[in-house]
Amino acid sequence: MVLRIAVADDERDMRDYLAKILPRLGHQVVAVAENGQRLVDLCSQTRPDLVITDIRMPGMDGLEAAKEIDRLRPTPVIFVSAHLDEQQRVQSVGQASRAFLMKPIKQADLAAALAAVDHEVHDHPDGE
Amino acid sequence: MSSTPEPKNDATDSAENARLRARHLARYQDLRRYIEWSDDDVARIVAAAPYARPHFEALIDDFYAAIERHPHARRVITGGAAQVERLKRTLLQWVAELFSGRYDSDYLERRRRTGARHAEIGLPHSYASMAMTRLKRGLRLGITQSWPASSSRQELEDTLESLDRLLDLELAIISEAYETEHFLRKQRAERARLQGELNEAERRVLASERLAGIGQMITGLAHESRNALQRIQACAEMLELEVEGNAEALDLVARIQKAQDQLHRLFDEVRNYAAPIRLDIDEAPLCDAWREAWELLAAQRSGRQTELRECIEGVDLTCQVDRFRMSQVFRNIFENSLSACTGPAVVEIACANDLYDGQPALRIRVRDNGPGLNSEQRKNIFQPFYTTKTKGTGLGMAIAQRIVETHAGRIFVGDNNSAQDPPEGELSGAEIVILLPRTRP
Numbered sequence: 001m002v003l004r005i006a007v008a009d010d011e012r013d014m015r016d017y018l019a020k021i022l023p024r025l026g027h028q029v030v031a032v033a034e035n036g037q038r039l040v041d042l043c044s045q046t047r048p049d050l051v052i053t054d055i056r057m058p059g060m061d062g063l064e065a066a067k068e069i070d071r072l073r074p075t076p077v078i079f080v081s082a083h084l085d086e087q088q089r090v091q092s093v094g095q096a097s098r099a100f101l102m103k104p105i106k107q108a109d110l111a112a113a114l115a116a117v118d119h120e121v122h123d124h125p126d127g128e
Numbered sequence: 129m130s131s132t133p134e135p136k137n138d139a140t141d142s143a144e145n146a147r148l149r150a151r152h153l154a155r156y157q158d159l160r161r162y163i164e165w166s167d168d169d170v171a172r173i174v175a176a177a178p179y180a181r182p183h184f185e186a187l188i189d190d191f192y193a194a195i196e197r198h199p200h201a202r203r204v205i206t207g208g209a210a211q212v213e214r215l216k217r218t219l220l221q222w223v224a225e226l227f228s229g230r231y232d233s234d235y236l237e238r239r240r241r242t243g244a245r246h247a248e249i250g251l252p253h254s255y256a257s258m259a260m261t262r263l264k265r266g267l268r269l270g271i272t273q274s275w276p277a278s279s280s281r282q283e284l285e286d287t288l289e290s291l292d293r294l295l296d297l298e299l300a301i302i303s304e305a306y307e308t309e310h311f312l313r314k315q316r317a318e319r320a321r322l323q324g325e326l327n328e329a330e331r332r333v334l335a336s337e338r339l340a341g342i343g344q345m346i347t348g349l350a351h352e353s354r355n356a357l358q359r360i361q362a363c364a365e366m367l368e369l370e371v372e373g374n375a376e377a378l379d380l381v382a383r384i385q386k387a388q389d390q391l392h393r394l395f396d397e398v399r400n401y402a403a404p405i406r407l408d409i410d411e412a413p414l415c416d417a418w419r420e421a422w423e424l425l426a427a428q429r430s431g432r433q434t435e436l437r438e439c440i441e442g443v444d445l446t447c448q449v450d451r452f453r454m455s456q457v458f459r460n461i462f463e464n465s466l467s468a469c470t471g472p473a474v475v476e477i478a479c480a481n482d483l484y485d486g487q488p489a490l491r492i493r494v495r496d497n498g499p500g501l502n503s504e505q506r507k508n509i510f511q512p513f514y515t516t517k518t519k520g521t522g523l524g525m526a527i528a529q530r531i532v533e534t535h536a537g538r539i540f541v542g543d544n545n546s547a548q549d550p551p552e553g554e555l556s557g558a559e560i561v562i563l564l565p566r567t568r569p
Contacts, residue, residue, distance in 0.1 A: 011355065017362030020369065082354035104358035104392060107365055 001118055006031035006048040008039040008065065009080070010057040018052060025111055036060030040068040047073060050117050052110075055081040055090075066093045076117050080105060152240060153233045159300050160231075169290040170229050176271050176287045177227035183270030184223055187263065188216050194262060201255045204246075218242075223263070226294065239298065243305030253306045257299060264295045332533075339530075343402040350399045357395070360388045397523045400456075401512060405534045407453060409568055413445040414454065414490060418477055421458035425466065433472035443479045447490055448568050453531045457539075460524035461494050461560050467517055468498030468558065476555050484538065484563040491563055493542060498557035506541045537564040 005027050007018040012034075019029050031042035037060040039053060051069060055062040063086075066077045074096040079086070082103040090098045097120055099113050192212055195201045205211055222242060225235065246256050268288050275284045364384045371377035415438065422436050465475045474497040482491035501509065508514040510529045515522030532539040542559030 011359060013359040013362045017366055020366055024369070082352075082358070103354045104361040104388075106361060 003027040003049045003114065003118060004030045004046070005050045005052060006033070006039060006043050006046060007052045008033040008036065008057065008062065009054040010034055011054070014054065014080075021107055021110065022052075022114075025107070025114060027114065036062055036065030036068075039065045040072075043069045043075065044072050048075060050114075051075055051077045053077060053079060055079055055083065055086050063089060063093050066090075066098075070095060076120060078113050078117065149233055149237060152236055155304075156231075156236050156297075156301070159297060163293050163296060165293060165297065169293065170231070172283075172287045172290040173227055173294055174229040176291070179271045179274035179276075180227060180267055181224075182274060183266065184220055187223070187266040187270065188219050190266060191219065191259065191262060192216060194259075198255070200252060201259075204249045204251045223267075226298070236301070239301045240305050243302035244309055246302065247306040247309035253303070256302055256306070260295060260299045260302070264292065267291060267295075339402055340404065343404060346399050346402040350395050353391075353395045357388060357392050360384070364388065394521050397521045397527070401523045401527050401530065405453065405530060407450040407534060409448050409450055411446060411448050412451055414447050414449065414479070414492065414564070415440065415445050417449065417451050417454035418458040418462075420451075420455045421462055422475075424455070424459055425462055428463065428466055429473075434466065435472070435474045437474060437476040439476065439478035443481060443490070445479060445490065447564055447566050449535060449564065450531075454535075457528040457531050457562070458494075460528045463524060465494075465496035465498060465558065469496055470498075473497065474555060482563060484565055485536075488566045489537070489563050490566060491561065493559060493561050495542070495544060495555040495559045496557040497555045500544065500556060501541060501558045509541060510539070532562055532564065535564060536568070537562060539563075 005018075005022055007015065007022070007029060009015050009018070015032050015034065019032055022029050030046040030048050031039070033039035033042050033053075035057045036053075039051065039062075040060070043051065051066065053062040053065060060068075062077075062079055062081075066079075069075050069077075070093075076097045076099075077090075077093075078099045078101060079090045080101045080103060081087075084102060087100045087102075090100050097117070099116065101109055101113060192215070195205065205215075207214075222239075225238070228235075243256075247253070268291065271287065271291070272284065364381055367384075368378065368381045371381065418436075462475055466473050476495045478493045478495075480491045480493075482489045505516065509525050511522075512526040513522040514526075529539050539560065539562045542561040544556065544559035
């Protein structure tokens with residue numbers, strides 16, 4: 001199933017990478033944001049199936065953004081971070097499923113995480 | 129040196145010394161009452177002095193001749209004939225004082241010091257006791273021989289009886305000096321042991337403080353490096369897409385990727401080494417950890433002949449350990465073995481029950497069939513960044529040591545010596561030994 005994905009990272013290289021690699025893995029990137037607030041705004045417009053976001057970003061961080069997005073519509077999130085200690089924190093954010101990937105990630109890491117989310121979205125469409 | 133502290137200039141020490149002397153005297157007086165020692169005894173001993181004195185010299189010669197004949201007693205004489213002459217003079221004075229009739233506190237302290245000196249130089253107590261018997265027999269004989277015909281037989285019997293009791297008291301003083309010396313020795317050994325433990329604890333605290341400092345720096349560095357490594361990774365993968373079909377360019381991208389992987393691994397290892405270790409303890413057979421490590425090295429083992437031998441029959445392998453961390457320890461040891469063995473590699477694990485710090489422990493010996501470790505490698509193998517490989521961070525064994533020590537265990541290089549031909553069927557390469565407590569403190 002093709003997932004509609006919103007991505008956010010304050011690093012341009014990472015934004016470009018996700019925008020380029022995700023379609024090659026068979027998914028559609030519907031939003032690209034450089035901070036948490038922009039991610040929330042774009043998610044309210046595009047209603048993605050999945051969010052892939054960095055955690056530490058200027059202004060609103062990835063965790064805050066995930067909570068806001070959850071209030072609009074429960075959405076699975078894959079957090080990508082350079083901080084291992086943030087792994088514990090992501091579990092308690094919102095109601096939808098959370099996954100954590102430690103930077104640096106490769107295409108294969110993304111593919112495995114997406115397969116798990118794909119399975120979940122497919123079984124519970126619209127986050128129900 | 130005496131069993132009691134010598135008086136020092138310090139007033140407190142003088143007071144302490146006086147208190148000790150008073151205690152010794154009270155004890156001596158109590159012993160005298162116990163054997164019913166009386167002024168009559170004192171008078172009889174003093175009266176017998178002229179009959180005993182002519183025999184002192186022969187008695188003392190006989191005393192040291194007996195010592196000469198007995199190796200256990202003789203070994204305390206380390207200063208040759210000159211020492212024997214000095215000791216003879218001391219013994220003469222000791223015997224003379226025995227008949228002085230002045231059995232006061234000063235007398236007692238001199239006797240105690242003599243006893244303590246015997247204990248201190250390591251003369252077995254049984255020899256001190258037998259020596260007293262020998263002296264007693266000699267003195268009895270001497271007095272009997274010189275006893276005047278004018279004095280009654282009963283008086284002689286009473287005198288010998290007083291002499292016996294006086295020498296029994298002397299033996300009691302010597303025995304107590306031995307006990308005191310034994311107690312002081314135990315106390316000194318215990319103090320040395322505690323001091324050793326304290327030094328070791330201080331060393332660990334210092335090492336862990338140093339590591340904590342490095343750890344903080346590394347954590348910051350690791351975060352920044354992860355972001356930078358991610359950007360390299362992202363750009364390399366995007367570039368790979370851009371140059372699809374261009375073999376030369378793809379080769380260059382693969383090389384960038386390889387270098388990036390290496391850098392990633394280096395940062396991970398340094399962080400692993402320096403970051404605080406939190407153990408996730410579970411009770412499990414330790415073989416799970418080394419078998420997992422061996423499996424994880426499947427890629428390094430592929431294409432070559434390798435064998436993991438286990439000599440674990442009859443040994444309970446259950447330990448309270450962090451299995452993941454212990455697997456890391458074995459992996460690091462195995463990696464070294466695999467890279468040291470050029471031909472077919474054999475790694476052998478042998479386990480045995482043992483004690484470590486008085487607690488039940490498992491002794492794990494890992495040997496390989498490689499060339500073994502030279503003295504420099506043996507000395508430095510656990511030093512961070514020490515490596516003899518062309519590739520590798522030199523942190524593997526340092527990390528292994530940290531993990532084992534965090535488990536309150538010990539890891540060290542075994543005695544296997546590759547310079548000698550090993551017995552048939554035994555591996556002659558490097559040997560690493562781990563002592564792992566079975567339960568957590």
